[in-house]
Amino acid sequence: MTDDNKKTEHKKEIDDVSGVETTGHEWDGLKELNNPLPRWWLWVFYACIIWSVWYWVVYPTWPTLSGNTKGTSGYTQFKELKKNQAEIVLRQKAYLDRFEKASFEEILNDKELYAFAMAGGKSFFKDNCATCHGTGAQGAKGYPNLNDDDWLWGGKLEDIKQTITYGIRADHDETRVSQMPAFGKDEMLSIEEVNDVVDYVISLSSADKSTIHEKGAVIFAEQCAMCHGDDARGDSFFGAPNLSDAIWLYGGDKETVIESVHSGRGGLMPSWQGRLDENTIRELSVYIHQLGGGE
C-alpha cells in the first residue's frame, strides 16, 4: 500500500454539502466523511485488548494439540463445581446431624427436617428405587405401587425401613420371606379346584355378590386361609396379600389369578443395607411413607 502515506499527509478537504472534513478516501467519486470518534473510545478499546491478554495468561484459553492452555489461576469449571458441591455438603451436614438424632416422630413434626427428608428421599428414590417402582412410585406388574394404602409387609415407618434395609427374599440373613406355593404345578390342587378357588377369590373384591362359590370357599378355607386369613384380608406379618381389596399386585383378571395360584409368586426386593447408609434409608422411609399410603 504505497498510497497510505500519501493519505495521512493529505491536506484537509472539506465536503461542500455537509461542511464536514473528508478522510480523503475515495471510491468511485464518493468521499468518506471524517466524523472523528472520541479519543477515549480508543483507550477503552486498548484497555480491552490489555484485559484480554491478562485473561489469556490467567485463565484457560487456547486449544493446544494435547488439550488447552491451563492459565496461571488453574481455574476450571469442574473445580468450581466441586467447590460448590463441597459447600452444599457442608450445608447439608448441619441438617444431617440433627436428622440422625431425631426419631421418625420428631421428623414428621419438624418443618425443616421434614423438608430435608422429603427432598433427600425424592432424590434417592429416583436414583435407586425408580428402576423397578417407577419414578412416581406407581409400580408395575409384580412391583408394588407405593402410593396406595395396600402394604404387603406393613406401611408403618419402621416397617418400610425394615423392608428397605433387609429386603424381601433377598440375600440378607434378616430378610423376610413368604412363599406362595405353586398349587397347580406342584399338583396340590387339580385344574378344576384351582378354577373354583380363583372364582371365589375374585368374587371377594367384586361388587357382584349374586353367585355363591361354595366349592371355592371350601378349598380356600383348607388351603389359603392359613396365610391369607379366613376373611382373605391377608396378614402383613407373613407378607400375605389382602385378597379382598381392589388392589392386585399381578393383576385381578381371572387368567392372571389362575396363573398366580397355579405357578406361585415370589418377587424380590433387594436388601439395601451396605449399599445405602442409615440416614439415606431413613430419608427414603419418610418419603415413601408420605407418598400417601403410610400407616
Add this chain to the structure above:
Amino acid sequence: MTGCNKDSVSYFAKQEKIYPKKVWGRYRKIKWIVISVALAVYYILPFLRWNRGPNAPDQAVLIDLGNAKAYFFWIEIWPQEVYILTGLLILAAILLFTATSLFGRIWCGYLCFQTIWTDLFVWVEQFVQGDRNARKKLHDGSWTFEKIRKILLTHFLWLVISLCTAGAFVLYFIDAPTLFQNIIEINVSQTVLIFVSSLTLSTYIMAGFAREQVCAHMCPYARFQSAMFDRDTLIIGYDELRGESRGKHKKGESWEGRGHCIDCTACVQVCPVGIDIRNGLQMECIACGLCVDACNDIMDKVDLPRGLIRYDTVNHMEAEIKGGDEQFKFLRRRTIYYGLILAVVGISLLVSIINRTSLELHILHDRNPMFVQLSSGEIRNGYTIKILNKTHEHRTYKLSISGLENARIDVKAAGNFTADNLYVQADSIGTYHIFISAAVSPEPPRDVVFNLVDSNGELSDDYKSIFISKRDR
C-alpha cells in the same frame, strides 16, 4: 497514532475541556430548585417510615431483594407482580416521550441525574477554582503549590459527593437506619461495599470527567429523541432574523442596519456541552436554558428586549417572521397518540394495583402418578397447593373442594394440619401437599374447584383444577 500533525486527518477527537461560566437567571434558578428538590427526595425517602405491622418492614420505600419484595408506601410488589414494575417503566417511558414532543429535552436539561450531578460537580469546581477564566488559567498554568491544592480539594469534594450518592443508593435496598448505623461503624457486608465503591467510582468518573461525553456518546435517549421532535416542539432557538448580522457594538452606536447579536459569546461561555447555539439546533444541546439566561442578561445591559435566544418552536418562529400571530400548538396528532397510550397504560396499571388481592391460591395437580387407586376402590389425586398470604399477619385458612361428592381432603406436611387449619405466616407462601380421595368410577377428567377462605372469613380465592380417575389411552 494518526492525526498528531495539524495538517493530517485525525480519526479520533480529543475531548475539549469545557469551563462553563457562572450565570444567573430564570432558568438557572429553576435548575437549582429542581436539583434541591430531587436531592432532598433522594436522601430523605429511604428514612421515611410506613407502618405495616410487626411482620413487615416499616420503610416506606424499600426493595427487599433478600425476601424478593418491593415496598412503596401502601403498594407492595411480589415477584409475580413484577408486571406492575414493567407498567411503571412503560409509563415513565411514554411520559418522557410526551414531555419531549411537547417541551423538547427538558428531561435532559433539568431532571437527568447526569445533568444534576454534573451541575453539582461544576459548582464545586467553581467554588474551589473560581469562574471560567480562572479555571482555564489554572488548568493551563504550571504546577504550583496553589494549583495542586485547588485540584486536590476539588477532587476530594467530588469524591465526597460521589460517596454520599452511592451511600444513599444502597439505603433503598436494606433497612436505612440500620444500614446507616452500620456504614458509620464501617461494619457492612461485602455486597454493600462493592455497590458503594463501584457507584462512588462511576459517579466520580461520569460527573467529574465524562460529563457531556455521556450525553453525546453513551446515552441512547439523547440520540433517539429527534424521533419525537417536530416543528411544534419547544427547542432553544437563536432568533437569526433579529440577531444577524452580528458584530461588536459600542455604547451609543445605532442599531440600524445590523443585528442585535453583539457577538459577546456569553451564550457559548455558559454552555455546559460546549456548543454555539447560534449555529442552530444541535444534537449535543440538552436544552438547559443557561444560554437564554446569559443572553437575556446581555440584552438587559444593552437595553434591547430579551429573547434573542429563547425557548420557542420552529413553527412559531417562522410565523413571527411572516408577521402572523401563530399560537403554540400543544394538541397535535403525535401528542394525542402519546396521551392516549399514556392513559391506557396508566389506567391498566391503576386497575391492576386496585385489584391486587391479599390472598392467592395456586394449585398444581400431581403428574406422576396422575391418580392412585386405594384398596377400598376409591380414587385418590394429589395436588401441591400454594397459599400466598400477602397480609402482614399470620393466618389460618380453610380449604374445600366442590364438584366432587364426598371428597376427603388429607394434608401432608410437617406437623398436624387439616384442611380446616392451614397455617401461613405473614407475608409469605405456604406450600402443602394434599390428597383428595373420592369414590368415583373411572371417567374422563372431572372439573373441580378449590376454595380457600381465611379464618376471619374476609378473604377467599378459588382455583380451578381437575380430578383424574382413569388413564387415557
